Amino acid sequence: KAGVTQTPRYLIKTRGQQVTLSCSPISGHRSVSWYQQTPGQGLQFLFEYFSETQRNKGNFPGRFSGRQFSNSRSEMNVSTLELGDSALYLCASSLIGAPGANVLTFGAGSRLTVL
């Protein structure tokens, strides 16, 4: 069973540009969550999508947006990049409705560097 796939793995952008990151969840997983990971800040929750609807949103500015497609694949977009957006962006999928707790399965992440 394929895991969570994130593309691209590494990318470099300059301030003011925008970036789109992609996440393909495990087959059958309908929930996709996004996290930003930076040194010292740990994992900061960005948003969570289920059945193409954003159900939860973290405390990030409107420059951060996302969407989910009918096949559960998700994208996140960051516009007008700032130096502080440099981070590892992690996507996680989960099987909603499974007995017990939902478990997040993470991708390897997309490492964004903003120059």
Added chain:
Amino acid sequence: AQSVTQLGSHVSVSEGALVLLRCNYSSSVPPYLFWYVQYPNQGLQLLLKYTTGATLVKGINGFEAEFKKSETSFHLTKPSAHMSDAAEYFCAVSDRTGNQFYFGTGTSLTVIP
């Protein structure tokens, strides 16, 4: 809102020694609890989880954790550290809907040969 506190951002142990990573949570209702491990340049991998039932949970790679409701703790232990255990460890909680997760800031484990 729930929160997770991991005491000690960096922990060093000698190879073969006991590993103890601390995690405390705040929640009025016992949540679901998780430990994840992250190796360099990789995503997070589930080590173990507590949902209901037995409070001592065994995970992969010889790790285990005990849920103590009275102490609101979920500390991670391993009797004997191995060099391959060097990684970043994250404690996480979710509410009982499982729709939202809260992560601690992580503990970096160094194993000294």
